[in-house]
Amino acid sequence: QKEVEQDPGPLSVPEGAIVSLNCTYSNSAFQYFMWYRQYSRKGPELLMYTYSSGNKEDGRFTAQVDKSSKYISLFIRDSQPSDSATYLCALAESGGGADGLTFGKGTHLIIQP
Amino acid sequence: GAGVSQSPSNKVTEKGKDVELRCDPISGHTALYWYRQSLGQGLEFLIYFQGNSAPDKSGLPSDRFSAERTGGSVSTLTIQRTQQEDSAVYLCASSLGAGGPNTGELFFGEGSRLTVL
Incomplete structure (x- = not known):
């Protein structure tokens, strides 16, 4: 089992929709x-x-962490075409230095005008 | 400039040739990282520098890959005898280094896109 799982997509939604992006992980030390x-x-x-x-x-963006389920989410409200991008989750055991930062593979998000 | 600068932005080379990729981090950032990003593979950690030393070289995929950093600033990633599977985008990032919240933020360059024919 990989340390961090992230659906690569693509995820295509209409402008104005609420977007939910997610990662699951296995290392409880994150x-x-x-x-x-x-x-x-x-x-x-x-x-x-x-x-x-x-x-x-932060503005239209909300990050949610559920450590008990080892599940993290990013919500985007009132999505805009300019939000079209790849979103990568990244997890670390320590906050300093960022060594040991583990990335998900990224979800490709497309916001349709 | 104020950001992380990488060169060349694009490099096409023939199999078996050596290539050098350069990274100029944000001034004052003590930590420097190299990652490789292949299509559908996400970000693969290669090497991490704190100052001029590299405490973690675990991600270098083979002995054809080496990296150095001099003067606590510019870093070069060298790939010898390139292979087609080395084709990828090589991303450099820098950060303030250890200690405190938000010092883990990585600032990435735009990458060097390597194509090995």
Whole structure:
């Protein structure tokens, strides 16, 4: 079993829809949970960063962590065509240095205008 | 510039040739990482530098791959005797390094796209 599982998609939804992106993991030592967004032919950029369980909201984006289920989610409200990108979850046991950061394979999201 | 800079952005080479990929991290970032991204394979960790030393080389796929960092800044990733399976996007990232929340954030360059014919 891979450490981090993420559905590669593509996930195609109409503009304005609520999008749910998810990752599951097996290593209970993960404490830091991140979502990176990667546009085509660009490097990934950090979107959300959360520690331990709970929710974190930033504008249209909400990150949710359920450590008991080893399940993390990213919700996008009022999705826009500019949200079309690949979304990668990233998990770490420690918050410093980012060595040992484990990435999911990414979900390709398409928002249809 | 203010971001992570990588060169070349694209490289086409023949099988068996050596290639060098360069990364110039954000000024002041002590940690530097190389990842490889192949279609459908996600981000594969290659090597991590803290300053000039590389405490973790575990991700280098073979002894044809090597990397160095000098002056705590620029890093080069060298692939010797390239093979077709080396074709991928090689991404470099830098971060502030150890300690504290959000110091784990990686800032990525746009990558070097390598094609081995």
